[in-house]
Amino acid sequence: MRTPLASGLTALAFVFVLLGLGFRSWQLVLLALPPLAFLATAALVPPVVPVIRATRTLSRDRIEAGQAFEASVLVVNDGPGLDLVEIRDVLPPEFRLEAGANAAIVPLPAGGSLRLDYAVRPAVKGDYGMGPLRVRALDPLALGYEDAEAGGTSRVVVAPVLEDMRRARLGPRRTRPWFGQVASRQRGIGLEFWGIRDYVPGDDVRRINWKATARLDRLLSNEVEGERSGDVVIVLDARRESVVGSDAENPVEFGVRAALGIADHVLASRNRVGLVVQRDVLDWVYPAFGRRQLYRILDHLVHVRAGGEWPFGHVAWVLSRFFPRDCLVVLISPLRDRDALEAVIDLAGRGYDVAVVSPSPLEIERSFAFEGPAEATAHAILRMERENLIAQLRRVAQVVDWNPEVPLAASLRRTGVLPRRA
Amino acid sequence: MIAAALRAAPYVSLAALLAWTGVEVSRITWPRWDVALEALFLLGAGCAVLGQVPRLRPLRRLGLVLLGAAYVGARVLELGVDVIPSVAYVTLGIVHAELRVLAERFGPLYERELPQGTRRGIDAALARATMRIGLATGLAILVPILAADLALTGAVPLTTVPTAIFLAVAFVLTAALLALLPVLERRGPQETTGSRMADPSRPKA
Numbered sequence: 001m002r003t004p005l006a007s008g009l010t011a012l013a014f015v016f017v018l019l020g021l022g023f024r025s026w027q028l029v030l031l032a033l034p035p036l037a038f039l040a041t042a043a044l045v046p047p048v049v050p051v052i053r054a055t056r057t058l059s060r061d062r063i064e065a066g067q068a069f070e071a072s073v074l075v076v077n078d079g080p081g082l083d084l085v086e087i088r089d090v091l092p093p094e095f096r097l098e099a100g101a102n103a104a105i106v107p108l109p110a111g112g113s114l115r116l117d118y119a120v121r122p123a124v125k126g127d128y129g130m131g132p133l134r135v136r137a138l139d140p141l142a143l144g145y146e147d148a149e150a151g152g153t154s155r156v157v158v159a160p161v162l163e164d165m166r167r168a169r170l171g172p173r174r175t176r177p178w179f180g181q182v183a184s185r186q187r188g189i190g191l192e193f194w195g196i197r198d199y200v201p202g203d204d205v206r207r208i209n210w211k212a213t214a215r216l217d218r219l220l221s222n223e224v225e226g227e228r229s230g231d232v233v234i235v236l237d238a239r240r241e242s243v244v245g246s247d248a249e250n251p252v253e254f255g256v257r258a259a260l261g262i263a264d265h266v267l268a269s270r271n272r273v274g275l276v277v278q279r280d281v282l283d284w285v286y287p288a289f290g291r292r293q294l295y296r297i298l299d300h301l302v303h304v305r306a307g308g309e310w311p312f313g314h315v316a317w318v319l320s321r322f323f324p325r326d327c328l329v330v331l332i333s334p335l336r337d338r339d340a341l342e343a344v345i346d347l348a349g350r351g352y353d354v355a356v357v358s359p360s361p362l363e364i365e366r367s368f369a370f371e372g373p374a375e376a377t378a379h380a381i382l383r384m385e386r387e388n389l390i391a392q393l394r395r396v397a398q399v400v401d402w403n404p405e406v407p408l409a410a411s412l413r414r415t416g417v418l419p420r421r422a
Numbered sequence: 423m424i425a426a427a428l429r430a431a432p433y434v435s436l437a438a439l440l441a442w443t444g445v446e447v448s449r450i451t452w453p454r455w456d457v458a459l460e461a462l463f464l465l466g467a468g469c470a471v472l473g474q475v476p477r478l479r480p481l482r483r484l485g486l487v488l489l490g491a492a493y494v495g496a497r498v499l500e501l502g503v504d505v506i507p508s509v510a511y512v513t514l515g516i517v518h519a520e521l522r523v524l525a526e527r528f529g530p531l532y533e534r535e536l537p538q539g540t541r542r543g544i545d546a547a548l549a550r551a552t553m554r555i556g557l558a559t560g561l562a563i564l565v566p567i568l569a570a571d572l573a574l575t576g577a578v579p580l581t582t583v584p585t586a587i588f589l590a591v592a593f594v595l596t597a598a599l600l601a602l603l604p605v606l607e608r609r610g611p612q613e614t615t616g617s618r619m620a621d622p623s624r625p626k627a
Contacts, residue, residue, distance in 0.1 A: 005519055008483075012512075017593045019494070027503035030569055032593055034512045034562035038520075041558035084527070084547045105531060107543030140551035141558060142523035 006042070006143040009035035042143035051079025054133040054151030056089070062157045065248075068098050068121040073133060073151065075114045082108040086136040087116070089151070092128045094158075094247065095120040105138075123248045125160040125256060127302055129153035159298055160253070163261030168409040170265055172230025172328040173353050176272070188226015195223045231272045231287045231324045234259045234297075235315050236304065237333035237340065238279040243306045244334070244361040245368055251334035252306045254359035254404045258332050261408055262357070263297045274323060275300055278315055280307035287324065312339035316346045328353045331397075334361040335389055344397050354397035357412075362386060363403045424548070425532035428525045433474075435518035440467050442511060443489045446496045455499050463492040482522075490515055505570045506563075513562040520555050524548075 013032040020029030052075060059070040073089050088103040100118030108114060122128065133151035187194055196212055199219030212220040236259050238252045245251070263273045267290065274287035275297050285296050319329065329347055333340045335358045347354050362382055369375055386401075393399045402411045447463045450456040466488025473482030493511055497503045528551075531544050 005523065008519075009516065013593065016512075017590060019498070021590060023498060025498070025503055026573055027505050027508065027570075028498070029593075030505055030566040030573075031503075031508055031512050033566040033569060034509055034516060036593075036596060037562035037565050038516055038558045041554060041561060045554075083550060084544075105527065106540055107547050109543070138527070140547070140554045141520060142527075 001145050001147065003139075003143055003145060006039060009039055009143070013039075038141060039143060042139055042141040046144055047137040047139045047146045048080050048082065049146045050082055050085060050135045050137045050148040051077070052133070052135045052148055052150040053078050056131060056133070056151050056154050058130070058154055058156065061155060062159065063122065065122055065125045065158050065161050068119050069156075070117070070119045071102075071130065071154075072118075073102075073116040075108075075116065075133065075135075075150075077108045077110060077112050079110065081110040081112075082137050083140065084138045086138060087114065088134045088136075089116055089118075090131055090134055091120060092122075092126075092130070094124045094126060094128065095122050095130075122156070122158040124253065125158045125302055126305075128156045128158060130156055157302060160256045160260050160301060162264060163257050163408045165261045165265035165409045165412075168265060168412040170262060170330075170355075170412060171269055172232050172266075172271055174326040174328070175228035175230045176324075176326075177228065186226050186228075187223050188228070190224045190227035192225040192227075193222060194225040196220050197223055229271045229289075231274065231327035232262070232266045233274040233276060233287060233319065233323050233327045233329050234262055235276045235319070235329060235331045235333075236278065236301075237312070237331070238277055238304050238306050238308075239312075240307055240309055241336050242334050242361075244336075245364040249364060249367070249404070250306070251336075251359045251361050251364060252304065254364070254402075255332040255334070255357075256301045256304050258357050258359065258402070258408050260298060260301055262330055262332075264294055267291070267294050273297065274327070276315055276318060276323075277301075277304055278308065278310055278312070279304060282310060282314060282318060284318065284322065286322070287327065312337075312343040313346065316343055316350065319347065319352065320350055325351060326353075328355060331356045332359070334359055335386065335393075336361060338389070341389060341392055344393055348396040356393055356397050356399040357402055357408070358390070358399065359402050359404050360386070363405065367405070425529055428529045428532065432518060432522040432525050435514060435521050436470060439486075439489060439511075439514055439518055440470065442514070443467075443493045446501065447492050450496050450500050452500050455495070459492050459495050459499075462488055462495065466490075466492055486515060486519070506567060509563055509566045513559055516562065517555065517559055520558075524551060524555070 013035045016028055016032035016035075020026065020032070054076070055074045057072045057074075063069050071089070075087055084105065085108050086103070086105045087108075091097070091102055098119040098121050100116070102116060102118045102120075104114065104116060106114060131151050131153040132149040135148045135150065137146045137148075139145060196209055197220065199208060199213075199221045203221045207221045209220045209222045236252075236255050238255065242252050242255070243250045247253075259275065263275065266273050270289065272287035272289055273293060275285040277283050277300060283300060285293070285300055287293075288296070329352045331340070331344060331347075331354060333356065335341075335356070340356075344354050344356060362379060366379060371379075390399050390401055400411050402408055443463055443466070447456075447459050450459055466485050468485070469481040469488060470485025472478045473480070473485050490512075497508060528544065528548050536544070
């Protein structure tokens with residue numbers, strides 16, 4: 001391949017030829033020879049095509065965003081010796097080099113090898129490919145080069161940061177027939193005292209209420225409140241207009257973290273969790289129990305990228321047709337337009353129990369923007385608009401206005417609205 | 423030592439180019455052209471100097487083009503084209519570009535600690551590159567002088583239309599051949615041993 005310098009020299013030669021013909025000056029024509037001499041010297045010994053074999057080894061192929069991992073690439077030259085070769089292991093732009101080097105310019109003799117050791121830290125969740133290894137054999141006169149690729153790509157799945165939700169109280173109000181950890185306001189199997197009834201044969205002796213039996217002189221048994229499970233459907237608003245801030249810090253990324261934290265917390269308390277993501281496409285995971293469901297949700301969340309301009313009302317349509325009617329809908333949205341308000345009113349009107357977790361785009365924007373008098377005034381006006389919207393939403397749903405600088409669990413506890421007893 | 427020399431070489435060649443162009447432009451006495459050529463020179467010098475700042479790198483090429491235009495303008499419009507100094511000037515411009523590439527490529531390698539074997543390989547590569555630039559520089563000066571000698575001896579009629587057409591066609595063919603040579607070579611039998619076949623992660627065709 002030619003470099004820009006080679007093209008420049010060719011153009012220079014043409015210019016001198018044309019000038020010579022134009023001015024009818026043979027001396028000017030002769031000035032075309034120096035660039036041609038350089039081109040000819042380079043063409044006599046062109047760079048060889050690299051024949052490279054590369055093996056990439058990763059310390060981890062699944063990792064949480066913000067954690068570093070190590071990579072090692074062994075490069076072996078299976079072809080002729082390379083005078084000077086530029087080697088670069090291609091990294092996704094979201095990866096930050098922490099230590100070592102993923103590139104080198106070295107001579108590589110025939111059969112010679114080179115090892116690149118480095119550590120990288122992915123800043124944003126996603127499903128990435130590391131590589132391929134790009135090799136460029138350089139011409140000493142910088143007039144040509146030959147490229148080759150080796151090593152293929154290595155897949156690295158970067159999971160979003162899991163919010164610590166251990167101290168949060170969050171769960172569905174309405175229960176399903178399956179056993180769980182949500183008080184059902186019905187008699188059943190559980191721990192909380194519910195009432196007393198006459199003993200019937202077959203009752204567990206440990207259930208007999210001896211004090212009441214002694215007082216009324218007949219056998220009485222305790223009844224307990226049944227603990228059942230419920231359904232939670234997390235709706236993540238990842239529309240294009242939700243993005244404010246950087247790649248790593250924007251309402252969609254924080255929403256993904258919140259969705260994963262809530263899913264983990266709710267699944268751990270033996271409830272079913274489903275997911276609806278509104279992005280370029282509207283994709284969803286049907287509610288289910290257990291660890292496998294958490295990984296299913298994680299797999300969907302890893303691939304979330306902001307996009308699409310769907311009307312928010314489509315979510316209500318999908319929920320009403322494909323999801324259980326008596327579930328708790330947790331809507332995670334920055335609430336940047338009034339579409340969300342209308343959608344929540346629509347959902348509440350259809351009988352859904354709705355909670356809204358809203359990563360505040362104002363706080364995210366404020367952390368990036370310079371705070372001058374004009375910005376402060378603009379921020380105050382936007383804050384009033386947002387508070388007005390949230391006040392309207394609170395008439396029909398529970399709303400958590402989440403400043404992402406504060407842990408989500410703390411915001412949920414401060415709001416103190418979830419779960420609400422039926 | 424080598425790193426410092428590599429770093430300094432492009433600046434020295436640029437200074438020489440600037441001085442040379444400045445001297446040529448200052449010799450212009452024709453009032454119609456001197457201001458225009460001096461403005462061109464100052465603009466080119468400014469671009470070439472500002473282009474040394476990494477953020478303003480694209481100005482480098484523009485600076486060299488403007489300097490060259492000022493020199494050629496001065497020579498063509500008033501001073502007359504002397505073959506040997508003009509060939510030397512053009513060669514100096516090309517050598518400056520080559521030295522810049524050499525400094526950017528090898529400079530960082532000499533500023534960091536490397537294993538002894540790698541260091542030896544880099545020394546050898548630098549020696550080969552320097553030798554290649556020296557050879558090309560020699561050819562760039564000698565070949566035009568030889569051609570000029572041939573022209574002056576009258577072996578070729580210089581100012582006829584057929585000569586001009588022949589020269590133009592010859593140059594076009596030579597430049598096109600040189601430019602296409604790497605592409606033609608790559609399409610030869612060497613391609614079957616390319617790295618794409620050696621890469622085991624790719625399916626074989």
